Amino acid sequence: xxxxxxxxxxxxxxxxxxxxxxxxxxxxxxxxxxxxxxxxxxxxxxxxxxxxxxxxxxxxxxxxxxxxxxxxxxxxxxxxxxxxxxxxxxxxxxxxxxxxxxxxxxxxxxxxxxxxxxxxxxxxxxxx
Amino acid sequence: xxxxxxxxxxxxxxxxxxxxxxxxxxxxxxxxxxxxxxxxxxxxxxxxxxxxxxxxxxxxxxxxxxxxxxxxxxxxxxxxxxxxxxxxxxxxxxxxxxxxxxxxxxxxxxxx
Numbered sequence: 037x038x039x040x041x042x043x044x045x046x047x048x049x050x051x052x053x054x055x056x057x058x059x060x061x062x063x064x065x066x067x068x069x070x071x072x073x074x075x076x077x078x079x080x081x082x083x084x085x086x087x088x089x090x091x092x093x094x095x096x097x098x099x100x101x102x103x104x105x106x107x108x109x110x111x112x113x114x115x116x117x118x119x120x121x122x123x124x125x126x127x128x129x130x131x132x133x134x135x136x137x138x139x140x141x142x143x144x145x146x147x148x149x150x151x152x153x154x155x156x157x158x159x160x161x162x163x164x
Numbered sequence: 165x166x167x168x169x170x171x172x173x174x175x176x177x178x179x180x181x182x183x184x185x186x187x188x189x190x191x192x193x194x195x196x197x198x199x200x201x202x203x204x205x206x207x208x209x210x211x212x213x214x215x216x217x218x219x220x221x222x223x224x225x226x227x228x229x230x231x232x233x234x235x236x237x238x239x240x241x242x243x244x245x246x247x248x249x250x251x252x253x254x255x256x257x258x259x260x261x262x263x264x265x266x267x268x269x270x271x272x273x274x275x276x
Contacts, residue, residue, distance in 0.1 A: 085265040154208035
């Protein structure tokens, strides 16, 4: 059973840049079958999708966050990362990494939005 | 304010059938697959099913969970309600106007 594990900075100060990493075990990042995603959930709110990446390099970003985030993958480490810039208190949340399936259409792999495997989550607190 | 609208709470007694609604628009639910997630306290969301022309449950999800869609609204039904069903439930869909996956605000289900 594939497992995902987030690692992140914990406590950060406003305006800083930080990265979170997701390690994939019992599965391989370099499979055409999956996209890899970051999703966050602030206290008392619903989940918010941030970004997704396929091993071919195809990426999707939430337009509301796109200017401040970058998703990347590292097949050698079998993991993927999220870099968040210009952090504010509003970015305080539990950050989850997740996988979702892909389908092949018109020459490329497109995502289905079925986030089926999730990590346990990493709390990122932005505070002065 | 979430793009997908869910009632904040729902409740039922053991054995009852409960329905949770999710209201969207033509840019999301009406033309895209709808996904339902269950979130137990302190845990990551769990994919329950997706609803498109038909509903399909994720692996291991019991048959008493079912879903439907009509126009720009979707519903999750839980029959034979059990105490372990007490959780937060979220709907989600791709929104073609926002170019993003959007989630509902969530429905807290209480088993009385």
